[in-house]
Structures are given as structure tokens and as C-alpha cells.
Amino acid sequence: MEVKREVSDESLAEMSVYSQQLLYGLNELRQRQLLCDVVLIADDAKVAAHRVVLAGCSPYFRAMFTGSLVEKDKPEIELQSVDSIGLRTIVEYAYRGSVVISQHNVQSVLPAANLFQLTPLLRNCCRFLQSQLHPSNCLGIWKFAETHSCFDLYNKVFSFILQHFTKVMRTEEFKDLTVEEVCEVLCQDNLSVSSERCVLEAVDLWLQADLPSRRDSLKNLLPCIRLSQLPLTVLNKFLDSHQHLIEDSICRKLIEEALGDKLDAERRLKRSKADCSSCRARCPSKALCAVGGKCGLFASLDSVEIYCALNRSWTEITPLSTCRNECAVTSVSSRLYVLGGIICENRENGTYRYHDNRVEYWDPESNVWHEKSPMIHRRSAFAVVTFQENLYALGGYDGQVYHRSVERYCWQSDEWTPVTAMQQCRSCFSACILEGFIYVIGGYGPPCLNSVEKYDPVSKEWGNGDPMVEKRINYGAGVACGCLFVVGGHNGCSNLSSVERYDPVGDQWTNVTGIDRQGQD
Incomplete structure (x- = not known):
């Protein structure tokens, strides 16, 4: 009959202490070169060790010392494909169970750990390199991972390269x-x-x-x-x-x-x-974000949810610092920015509503919101786009005035700068990037508009585009296949189900198949 014995926490602690003492004792014997039965050579370095210790931690050495290889009984063994730093670190790891991985030794330790099949050490080297990723070094790490068949690291570094390509392409490594x-x-x-x-x-x-x-x-x-x-x-x-x-x-x-x-x-x-x-347009992995908004006639939300298309699920993240509706949302450098809108605060004498110019961004790594420099103007029902890593806030309403003003935000310097204003005031509209221009479409001036303007960030001038067939506010807009599409919305009298497509080459709008039901965005 098999008897199962439970190991107490005290017994486990005693075993851990014993293991540490054993390793310490073996390492002391090695350092004093007592009972050593093999010398490993790499470059001009000679390192004495015990075959049984090396064979106990490394399948490579186990095969060498217990099989029929010529090195089995040789007192000195010269190793290829490993340098002196890698050899010394590997032997230290065999006797201590841990080593410090740094920028100075990782390029020597990883190939050695790979050669001697020390999987935990190899994994630690890969984790260290991943933690050091930067646009200036990622291409070198990518090729290094490929050379040593570290495929998991290779894939993660490649994803980093694609995600940060606009910075990577300007490095010396890219030119090489x-x-x-x-x-x-x-x-x-x-x-x-x-x-x-x-x-x-x-x-x-x-x-x-x-x-x-x-x-x-x-x-x-x-x-x-x-x-x-x-x-x-x-x-x-x-x-x-x-x-x-x-x-x-x-x-x-x-x-x-x-x-x-x-x-x-x-x-x-x-x-x-x-x-x-x-x-096809380039399609970096994206997530759908639902930020703030209204819940009922007067109540606003501070909740934020993110939809992942890969697993088809919504995840709630850290809420906004305050409840917002009619705000604008965009992303830059993997950060989610939320700007302006109408703020609703509960006070002693009731709910207080005001138009806001504050800006905050969410860092996906820390799941924390950070406040940044406010916009120059308070805005709600406005549009925001990201172009060449700058944010552009356009139009909107501040509670008293409809805006045609435009301001640009540089996230590196955390500064807002006024740029050329639109020709018309607009709110409840959308803006899109197409062929290097910023397009603003329709909206409420007042009145409801079907006009189109496009801004050239190089010349800093606005020009007119072909007007839409329908006047629209609160519609959906997007770019696909080099064309701009607008969907649904309201024309000032009724909800719309029509869809229009704009071709920038011909500067022309065309009605396409409509949606099944009428509705605003």
C-alpha cells in the first residue's frame, strides 16, 4: 500500500537551507580548487569545476561526461561558441543557482545558456533583453534573438519594432x-x-x-x-x-x-x-474604447471600457477623474487621450454642469490616468484627430460660442499651440485623416452643414472640398480603401440612414448602399 506523506512548511524550509548550504560548500571547494576534476577553457580563460555539478544542472554537460564523447575523461576541455564571460557566468550559475544579468554580460550569457541548455537562465536573459527594448536597440536585439533561435523573444521584439516603427526607422540600426x-x-x-x-x-x-x-x-x-x-x-x-x-x-x-x-x-x-x-490600409492591432458619456437625461459617466476583438470581450479599466460627456477621444504613442466635454458635478444645491478644457491620458501599462496641459479653449461636441503624433482639437461649443478655432498639441513638450482656424464654426461633427489632409465634414454652425473643409498641415492652410449630398450632424465617419465614408446622423429635421462616400482624387461624394435603420451616431 502506498503511503502519502505530507511535507510541512518547516520541512520545506529546512530543505531550502540545506540546499543553499550544499551549493555554498561546493562553490567554496571550487574556488579553492579542491576535488575539481575538469578545467573548462574559453578564449584565454581557464575555469576549474566538478563534473558532477556541471552534469547535474546542464543536459549538455551530462551528455558530455556520461556518454561516449572524447571529452568524457579529458582533464581540460576547450569550448567553442562561448567566450570567457559566458563561461565564467555559466559555471557561477551552476554553483549558485542565480547570476546577475546586465547589459555588460547578456550578449555572452545568452548564447552560453542556449548552448548548455540552461532553460531558466536563458529565459531570464530573454526577459532582461525584453525589458531593455528601445527604438534605438530593438533591431539589434531582434537579429540577436534570431541568431540564437530565441523565437519567443524574436516575436515580441518584432511586435515592438512594428509598434514603434516611426521612431525605429530613424535609427542607425535601421540604416544597417x-x-x-x-x-x-x-x-x-x-x-x-x-x-x-x-x-x-x-x-x-x-x-x-x-x-x-x-x-x-x-x-x-x-x-x-x-x-x-x-x-x-x-x-x-x-x-x-x-x-x-x-x-x-x-x-x-x-x-x-x-x-x-x-x-x-x-x-x-x-x-x-x-x-x-x-x-489595404495598414491595420495595427487596435481596441475599441467606450469613454464617459450619458446615462439617462442628465447623468454622466466616468467609466471607461475597452473591447478586444481577439477574444471578443469588454474590460473595464480605471475610471476617468471626473464624469464627462460630449468629450473627444484619440490615441497617440499607445496612450488614450480624453479631452474637454461637459463636466457634471454633484454639489449641495444640485448638479453643476460646465464645459471643460482639461486633458488626461490613460497609460495602459500602469492602468493610471494622468492630467496634462489643458486646451486653450473650453470645448464640447468637437472633433480631435492625431496626425504625425500631434493632436488637433477642432471646433466645438463652449456653452456660449460655437468655435471655428483649431489648436495643436505636442505630447512630447505638453504644449498647445493655435493653428489656422476653420472657415466655418462647427460642432457635432467628425474629422478624419485622408491622404495627408485633415478633413472636417458637416456639423452644426449653426445651422446644419453639408460643407467640407480640408487642412494641409504642411502649408497650414484650409481649402474647400466637395459638399456632401446631405446636411449631417452626429453621424459616423471613417476612412477605408482611400475613401472617406459618412454614415447616418441627423439633417436638422430627421434621422438619416443614408451613406455617402468621398473620393479625394475626383473630389466627389457618391451615395452608396444605406444602413438598415435611421439613426444618429
């Missing part, structure tokens, strides 16, 4: 990549860029680092650039600068397809439905 490595990064659907212009700029930065030898590599990189996602003026300028691409039949076909897509919105949409990668 091979054309194959550049292609591997640029062809990814989830490359995090504000527009395809960033990809074109990255290619140019890489080419200019060694133009004479890299000029011919452009034909290898061209399929990675989603040419139909570029503004027509940018595409034409690019082609004018690289006339030699026309001579290559594959490049010429890609260019012709891109120009055809740019000039024909219907063709572009059909090719997108056919899963044509050149017509």
Missing part, C-alpha cells in the same frame, strides 16, 4: 539592415504608421544611407510600399525621382495598378474586397 530585413518589416499589415508616406520615407532613409550600392534594391522594396495608399501628388513625385523603375516589368505593373487604383475609386474598392494587399 539588409534589403531582405527591410522588406520583412515593411510588408507587415500591422506596421504602425500614420500613413503610407511614412513607409516611403523609411525606404528613402534606408536608400540614402548608401545610395550607390542600394539604388537597385528599390525594385525589391517597391512591392512593400502600398502605392495606391499614397496621395497622387506624392506618388507622381516619387515616380519622377525614380524613372529607372519603369524599365523593370514587375515594377511597371505595380505602378500601373497603383495609378489605376488612385484614379478609379470603384476599382480600388473591388480590389480591396478581393483582399489585394496593395489596396
Whole structure:
């Protein structure tokens, strides 16, 4: 009959103390070179050790000392693929069960831990490298992980590269990549860029680092650039600068397809439905956020929920610092920003409502909200967009005045700056980024509007676009396949079910299939 014995906490503590004493005693014997029966050599370093200790912690040494290898009985063994720092650290780990991983030794310790099959130590090295990730070093760590077959680290570093690509592309490490490595990064659907212009700029930065030898590599990189996602003026300028691409039949076909897509919105949409990668916008992993809002006629919310499409679930995070509705929300540098809106506070004499200009952001790593510099103007029912890592707050209502003012926020300096105002006052509207321009559409002036304006952040000027077919407020808007879509809303008299599509090349709105029911956003 089997008898199961329970081990008490005291017994476990005694075993732990005994293990520590045993390791300490063995390490003391090694340091005094007593009873050592093997000397390991790497570079010019010789390290004495006990075969039984090495074999006990490492499958590599166990096979070497207990099998039929020639090193089994050799008093001195010269090791390849490991340097002196790696060897000394590995032997120290064998006798102590722990070592300090640092920037100075990780590049030696990881290959040694990998070679000697010390999985816990290898895992610690990978965790350390992951904790040190920065745009300036991630490409080096990526290639290092690939060299040593650390695939979990490789995948995590690659995700970091894609997420922080706009900074990574400006580093010296990026300029040192091979054309194959550049292609591997640029062809990814989830490359995090504000527009395809960033990809074109990255290619140019890489080419200019060694133009004479890299000029011919452009034909290898061209399929990675989603040419139909570029503004027509940018595409034409690019082609004018690289006339030699026309001579290559594959490049010429890609260019012709891109120009055809740019000039024909219907063709572009059909090719997108056919899963044509050149017509798809980059799609970094995103989450849907529900922030604040109203609960009933007067009550406002401070709750924030995030929807993850991967597991189809909502998660509630730390609430806002105060209840808000009619606020604006955007993201930049993996932070969720909430701006302005109407604040509702309970006071002794009742509920107090006021329009706000405060700004706060949520850090997903700490799950904490941080307050930042307030906007210049108080705003509710306004629009906010992120362009090239700057926030633009546009229009809105402050309780007394409808705004046409626009202000830009730089998150690195935490400063708001006024920029050129819109031509019309707008509230209850949407703004979108399309082909490098900021589009503002419809809204309430008063009255209800169907006019469209677009802002060029380079020239800092506003221009007019083709007006929508319908006047709209409180509608949904988004960009897909190089076109702008508006959905539903209210025209001042009734709810709308119609959907319109705007083609920036032809500067024209077209009615498309409507939604099943009327409603506001």
C-alpha cells in the first residue's frame, strides 16, 4: 500500500537551507580548487569545476561526461561558441543557482545558456533583453534573438519594432539592415504608421544611407510600399525621382495598378474586397474604447471600457477623474487621450454642469490616468484627430460660442499651440485623416452643414472640398480603401440612414448602399 506523506512548511524550509548550504560548500571547494576534476577553457580563460555539478544542472554537460564523447575523461576541455564571460557566468550559475544579468554580460550569457541548455537562465536573459527594448536597440536585439533561435523573444521584439516603427526607422540600426530585413518589416499589415508616406520615407532613409550600392534594391522594396495608399501628388513625385523603375516589368505593373487604383475609386474598392494587399490600409492591432458619456437625461459617466476583438470581450479599466460627456477621444504613442466635454458635478444645491478644457491620458501599462496641459479653449461636441503624433482639437461649443478655432498639441513638450482656424464654426461633427489632409465634414454652425473643409498641415492652410449630398450632424465617419465614408446622423429635421462616400482624387461624394435603420451616431 502506498503511503502519502505530507511535507510541512518547516520541512520545506529546512530543505531550502540545506540546499543553499550544499551549493555554498561546493562553490567554496571550487574556488579553492579542491576535488575539481575538469578545467573548462574559453578564449584565454581557464575555469576549474566538478563534473558532477556541471552534469547535474546542464543536459549538455551530462551528455558530455556520461556518454561516449572524447571529452568524457579529458582533464581540460576547450569550448567553442562561448567566450570567457559566458563561461565564467555559466559555471557561477551552476554553483549558485542565480547570476546577475546586465547589459555588460547578456550578449555572452545568452548564447552560453542556449548552448548548455540552461532553460531558466536563458529565459531570464530573454526577459532582461525584453525589458531593455528601445527604438534605438530593438533591431539589434531582434537579429540577436534570431541568431540564437530565441523565437519567443524574436516575436515580441518584432511586435515592438512594428509598434514603434516611426521612431525605429530613424535609427542607425535601421540604416544597417539588409534589403531582405527591410522588406520583412515593411510588408507587415500591422506596421504602425500614420500613413503610407511614412513607409516611403523609411525606404528613402534606408536608400540614402548608401545610395550607390542600394539604388537597385528599390525594385525589391517597391512591392512593400502600398502605392495606391499614397496621395497622387506624392506618388507622381516619387515616380519622377525614380524613372529607372519603369524599365523593370514587375515594377511597371505595380505602378500601373497603383495609378489605376488612385484614379478609379470603384476599382480600388473591388480590389480591396478581393483582399489585394496593395489596396489595404495598414491595420495595427487596435481596441475599441467606450469613454464617459450619458446615462439617462442628465447623468454622466466616468467609466471607461475597452473591447478586444481577439477574444471578443469588454474590460473595464480605471475610471476617468471626473464624469464627462460630449468629450473627444484619440490615441497617440499607445496612450488614450480624453479631452474637454461637459463636466457634471454633484454639489449641495444640485448638479453643476460646465464645459471643460482639461486633458488626461490613460497609460495602459500602469492602468493610471494622468492630467496634462489643458486646451486653450473650453470645448464640447468637437472633433480631435492625431496626425504625425500631434493632436488637433477642432471646433466645438463652449456653452456660449460655437468655435471655428483649431489648436495643436505636442505630447512630447505638453504644449498647445493655435493653428489656422476653420472657415466655418462647427460642432457635432467628425474629422478624419485622408491622404495627408485633415478633413472636417458637416456639423452644426449653426445651422446644419453639408460643407467640407480640408487642412494641409504642411502649408497650414484650409481649402474647400466637395459638399456632401446631405446636411449631417452626429453621424459616423471613417476612412477605408482611400475613401472617406459618412454614415447616418441627423439633417436638422430627421434621422438619416443614408451613406455617402468621398473620393479625394475626383473630389466627389457618391451615395452608396444605406444602413438598415435611421439613426444618429
